Amino acid sequence: MQKSSNDPQSLRTRVPSVDKLLRLESVAPIMETYGRHLTTEAVRTLIKEVRAALQDEGESALECFSEGALAPVLETRLFKQTAPSLKRVFNLTGTVLHTNLGRAPLPQEAIDAMVNVAGGASNLEYDLEDGKRGDRDSHLEGLLQEITGAEAATVVNNNAAAVLLVLNTLANRKEVPVSRGELIEIGGAFRVPDIMKRAGAKLVEVGTTNRTHYDDYADAVSSKTGALMKVHTSNYMVQGFTKEVSGRELSRLSREKDLPLIEDLGSGTLTDLTAYGLPHEPTAQETLANGIDVVTFSGDKLLGGPQAGLIVGRKDLIAAIKKNPIKRATRLDKVTIAALSAVLELYRDPDRLAERVPAIRLLAKQEAEIRQIAKRIEEPLRAVLGTAFGVTIVPCLSQIGSGSLPVERLKSASISIEPLGKSKGKALNMLASAFRSLPMPVIGRIQDNTLMLDVRCLDDVDGFLGQLNGLDGRQT
Ligand SMILES: *Cc1c(COP(=O)(O)O)cnc(C)c1O
Numbered sequence: 001m002q003k004s005s006n007d008p009q010s011l012r013t014r015v016p017s018v019d020k021l022l023r024l025e026s027v028a029p030i031m032e033t034y035g036r037h038l039t040t041e042a043v044r045t046l047i048k049e050v051r052a053a054l055q056d057e058g059e060s061a062l063e064c065f066s067e068g069a070l071a072p073v074l075e076t077r078l079f080k081q082t083a084p085s086l087k088r089v090f091n092l093t094g095t096v097l098h099t100n101l102g103r104a105p106l107p108q109e110a111i112d113a114m115v116n117v118a119g120g121a122s123n124l125e126y127d128l129e130d131g132k133r134g135d136r137d138s139h140l141e142g143l144l145q146e147i148t149g150a151e152a153a154t155v156v157n158n159n160a161a162a163v164l165l166v167l168n169t170l171a172n173r174k175e176v177p178v179s180r181g182e183l184i185e186i187g188g189a190f191r192v193p194d195i196m197k198r199a200g201a202k203l204v205e206v207g208t209t210n211r212t213h214y215d216d217y218a219d220a221v222s223s224k225t226g227a228l229m230k231v232h233t234s235n236y237m238v239q240g241f242t243k244e245v246s247g248r249e250l251s252r253l254s255r256e257k258d259l260p261l262i263e264d265l266g267s268g269t270l271t272d273l274t275a276y277g278l279p280h281e282p283t284a285q286e287t288l289a290n291g292i293d294v295v296t297f298s299g300d301k302l303l304g305g306p307q308a309g310l311i312v313g314r315k316d317l318i319a320a321i322k323k324n325p326i327k328r329a330t331r332l333d334k335v336t337i338a339a340l341s342a343v344l345e346l347y348r349d350p351d352r353l354a355e356r357v358p359a360i361r362l363l364a365k366q367e368a369e370i371r372q373i374a375k376r377i378e379e380p381l382r383a384v385l386g387t388a389f390g391v392t393i394v395p396c397l398s399q400i401g402s403g404s405l406p407v408e409r410l411k412s413a414s415i416s417i418e419p420l421g422k423s424k425g426k427a428l429n430m431l432a433s434a435f436r437s438l439p440m441p442v443i444g445r446i447q448d449n450t451l452m453l454d455v456r457c458l459d460d461v462d463g464f465l466g467q468l469n470g471l472d473g474r475q476t
């Protein structure tokens with residue numbers, strides 16, 4: 001008798017109906033949180049799974065339907081299912097402006113500005129004085145003129161778009177001489193020759209990889225030339241027997257031949273980074289002062305703002321650029337404009353930049369301060385990881401990232417976590433994976449059989465410590 005009540009056939013009759021489960025009191029709050037549709041789907045799926053499991057698991061498969069068990073099962077599943085794919089993580093990789101981790105963290109002022117315009121109507125393209133149609137660039141152009149000294153400015157979705165737009169406007173079906181030493185590739189398939197082609201311009205390579213002279217450019221100029229271009233080799237360095245033609249020298253040729261001179265600055269900054277103990281990186285101001293007609297650079301690299309491509313320079317050229325349909329196709333949305341204008345606003349007060357722009361603050365952070373952070377998390381980590389891992393503080397070098405200042409390294413401190421038992425590789429991968437599975441995933445760097453957590457960018461120490469319990473039990 002006992003046996004027959006436990007055979008799959010009769011067990012199946014004990015599987016409750018969808019309706020019955022949805023009417024359970026414990027399911028009501030779940031319905032409230034996730035809605036009828038998703039909750040019903042989750043219950044259906046669970047019933048299906050239980051039916052399939054009856055054969056192998058017998059009566060125990062039905063346990064999840066008990067009043068106490070059902071709600072937690074549904075809650076876990078629905079929480080996971082509805083969690084946003086894009087989430088905050090702790091960037092402990094040691095690369096500050098990590099492209100894969102979203103580059104620059106935004107200043108609070110920028111976040112507030114985004115929130116402020118996000119939820120309602122704004123004067124994005126509306127002139128409040130005249131009551132007429134306005135220009136979305138107007139919210140940024142004045143600031144960019146003031147900060148960079150440019151005659152005019154416009155902004156698009158990112159620097160790659162800026163380069164594409166500028167080249168297409170000024171050199172469509174024309175030739176553009178570029179030094180062979182500056183034919184860069186940066187991550188994510190941005191290559192100067194490819195962008196040039198897509199922009200409709202014909203790249204004319206001049207000079208050699210290590211040496212390019214003024215006459216190389218001069219000889220390449222003809223009636224077919226549309227513009228001259230320099231590219232800041234932001235992610236590599238040519239060292240040794242080298243010669244490059246400066247923007248200032250090249251501007252002489254551009255005046256003589258009446259050709260616009262473009263420079264892609266890449267990371268581009270608006271402030272002298274040496275003030276923060278960082279190496280010098282050409283500013284947009286300096287570049288314009290050297291006689292470059294149009295300068296492009298990123299918003300989310302050293303500038304410390306949102307993803308954007310900034311274009312500053314000569315008024316007539318910017319006007320032509322703004323008329324190009326590619327500008328329309330790559331324009332910024334209101335939320336980004338709000339963020340970028342808030343960030344640019346901060347550049348009007350250079351004395352407080354390091355306090356207020358997180359990208360600069362993180363890059364300027366001193367080793368001693370970083371060690372203090374490491375010390376705060378060392379013991380708690382040791383406690384939670386137990387005897388299976390050795391936890392120590394080690395000096396290390398952070399990178400700036402995003403191809404900015406490629407050779408430079410910043411003195412920093414890491415927590416080094418080393419597996420002590422057998423099969424170290426496996427333990428290490430499991431640990432790294434456990435860190436990545438935390439509610440706010442922790443991304444470190446595996447190096448020489450240790451997991452390195454460079455704490456330069458660890459601002460929220462309490463948040464980090466508060467979720468460490470989640471590592472428990474994963475190691476065993
Ligand atoms: C980063 C970079 C780009 C691309 O800029 P995005 O803002 O990532 O589109 C283009 N040129 C140079 C030299 C760069 O360093």
